[in-house]
Amino acid sequence: xxxxxxxxxxxxxxxxxxxxxxxxxxxxxxxxxxxxxxxxxxxxxxxxxxxxxxxxxxxxxxxxxxxxxxxxxxxxxxxxxxxxxxxxxxxxxxxxxxxxxxxxxxxxxxxxxxxxxxxxxxxxxxxxxxxxxxxxxxxxxxxxxxxxxxxxxxxxxxxxxxxxxxxxxxxxxxxxxxxxxxxxxxxxxxxxxxxxxxxxxxxxxxxxxxxxxxxxxxxxxxxxxxxxxxxxxxxxxxxxxxxxxxxxxxxxxxxxxxxxxxxxxxxxxxxxxxxx
Amino acid sequence: xxxxxxxxxxxxxxxxxxxxxxxxxxxxxxxxxxxxxxxxxxxxxxxxxxxxxxxxxxxxxxxxxxxxxxxx
Ligand SMILES: Cc1ncc(C[n+]2csc(CCOP(=O)(O)OP(=O)(O)O)c2C)c(N)n1
Ligand code: SF4
Ligand code: SF4
Ligand code: SF4
Ligand SMILES: [Mg+2]
Numbered sequence: 001x002x003x004x005x006x007x008x009x010x011x012x013x014x015x016x017x018x019x020x021x022x023x024x025x026x027x028x029x030x031x032x033x034x035x036x037x038x039x040x041x042x043x044x045x046x047x048x049x050x051x052x053x054x055x056x057x058x059x060x061x062x063x064x065x066x067x068x069x070x071x072x073x074x075x076x077x078x079x080x081x082x083x084x085x086x087x088x089x090x091x092x093x094x095x096x097x098x099x100x101x102x103x104x105x106x107x108x109x110x111x112x113x114x115x116x117x118x119x120x121x122x123x124x125x126x127x128x129x130x131x132x133x134x135x136x137x138x139x140x141x142x143x144x145x146x147x148x149x150x151x152x153x154x155x156x157x158x159x160x161x162x163x164x165x166x167x168x169x170x171x172x173x174x175x176x177x178x179x180x181x182x183x184x185x186x187x188x189x190x191x192x193x194x195x196x197x198x199x200x201x202x203x204x205x206x207x208x209x210x211x212x213x214x215x216x217x218x219x220x221x222x223x224x225x226x227x228x229x230x231x232x233x234x235x236x237x238x239x240x241x242x243x244x245x246x247x248x249x250x251x252x253x254x255x256x257x258x259x260x261x262x263x264x265x266x267x268x269x270x271x272x273x274x275x276x
Numbered sequence: 277x278x279x280x281x282x283x284x285x286x287x288x289x290x291x292x293x294x295x296x297x298x299x300x301x302x303x304x305x306x307x308x309x310x311x312x313x314x315x316x317x318x319x320x321x322x323x324x325x326x327x328x329x330x331x332x333x334x335x336x337x338x339x340x341x342x343x344x345x346x347x348x
Contacts, residue, residue: 003324006282006344013281014330016339025338029316030293034337190299190331230293 019045023067030230032220033062035187036129039197040098041069043204053096054088056081058110060102061136061222062129079110082117085124096207098125103144104134107169111143114169121178121212125203128170128215131222132241139225143167146244148272151225160270166244170217171265174251180212182251186219188234192247199249211254219245240273280348281328283321286340290318296332296341305332 019041027033044053050071057065059078066073076084081099089097099106106114106128117124133151134140141151141158144166148157158166174182181203185196196218203214219241223233246264249257256265283304290312297305302325307317328345 003280003282003326006280006328006346007284008344011344011346013328013343013345014333015342020339024289027337029291029337030295031337034339035335038337038339188295188335190329190334193334230295231298234295234298 017041017045019050019070020068021070025068026064027061028224028230030221030223030233031061031135032131032187032218033129035193036100036127036196036218036220037062037065037068039187039193040100040127040200042197043201044069044071044096047096047201047204049096049204052094053098054092056085056088056097056099058099058101058105059136060105060134062100062102063136065100079105079108080113081105081110082113082122082124082126085126086117086120086122089122089124093123096125096204098127098204100127101129102135103128103130103132103142104137107143107167111169115173115176118173118213118215119176119178121180123207123210123212125200125207125214125216127200127203128217129220130170130217130241130245131220131225132166133222133225135222135225139222139227143169144245146240146273147270148274149240157274166270168245168267170215170245171250171267173213173215174256174260175265178212179215179251180209180254181206181214181216181249183215183249184217184219184245184247186237186242186247188221188237217245219247240271243271278348279328279345281326281343281345283326283332284342284344285319285321286342287318287320288312288314289338289340290316291338292316292318293337294319295335295337299331299335301329301331302327
């Protein structure tokens with residue numbers, strides 16, 4: 001079916017950015033990590049900052065992120081990426097420094113580093129992949145796991161009385177004066193990928209302003225951990241993750257957005273999901 | 277203005293996740309019965325309705341789709 005008349009260099013409108021290496025990503029088919037990597041790389045490419053960008057990778061499925069970005073990278077101990085990024089940025093204030101972390105890394109073992117880097121208003125970008133689970137280690141409950149959601153360690157579903165509430169660390173960070181931009185995005189449809197990329201662009205551009213930390217949550221699926229096909233997982237995410245983790249900007253240019261009321265910030269009754 | 281497009285899939289690196297199939301507004305893409313050397317059922321195009329919108333390419337987690345487009 002190929003229309004070979006069209007396949008010519010001058011007609012090329014989209015191909016993988018050169019800021020990503022040719023290494024084949026180890027992620028499961030359909031995993032949002034790959035898409036998130038690509039839009040970050042595209043922003044670095046479009047801003048022309050490949051030689052001035054330093055990434056910090058986490059422990060979790062994206063532990064090997066440095067194999068895929070053709071920029072300088074430092075691997076951090078589990079959860080410590082914001083502390084490592086703080087040092088890198090302070091020593092290299094002209095560089096663009098970002099962390100890339102999962103919910104177990106950023107919102108469980110690394111909670112202290114996350115909150116204090118945000119509260120100090122470090123001029124870094126943090127990209128937070130929230131898939132509601134510890135993907136790498138076999139799908140255990142994360143702080144972000146939804147009420148009722150099954151995981152390897154909550155086989156009958158997460159219970160508030162036993163396991164506490166899902167942690168909405170993004171809303172929490174928005175209340176700190178050190179954060180300049182806080183947003184939640186997703187990368188499961190073309191429209192969402194475009195919005196998430198614009199958010200990442202803003203989060204990188206903000207580093208030039210030196211007004212504080214920019215935080216981009218990407219609510220993402222872990223189809224392996226959730227035990228669904230990639231397409232089912234994206235649908236499940238829309239139906240169950242988004243009501244608990246609403247998409248959109250929370251804080252822009254240092255100010256909470258108008259639609260972010262106290263009720264929206266606090267969400268005192270987390271919705272319960274029922275999964276297989 | 278109408279556009280005509282054509283995608284080129286790096287089938288050897290496609291993981292057959294099907295996310296691009298869902299994203300295509302023109303239903304151009306299907307998962308093949310054939311597998312690549314990793315054992316994944318890769319995707320292929322099944323009609324010539326492509327408009328070069330790149331929706332498939334921007335949601336592909338593995339970045340294996342390139343998009344070509346002309347005005348017509
Ligand atoms: C100090 C330490 N504790 C625990 C682990 C085990 N461990 C590895 S990755 C991980 C959590 C990963 O979850 P997340 O950050 O959500 O990343 P994902 O794989 O879901 O992207 C844990 C607990 C470890 N490697 N080191
Ligand atoms: S286990 Fe989950 S997060 Fe990890 S690569 Fe697979 S789908 Fe992605
Ligand atoms: S989205 Fe990419 S990896 Fe997934 S089936 Fe389509 S071409 Fe293959
Ligand atoms: S470029 Fe658009 S129309 Fe063409 S195959 Fe991809 S999604 Fe379909
Ligand atoms: Mg996770």
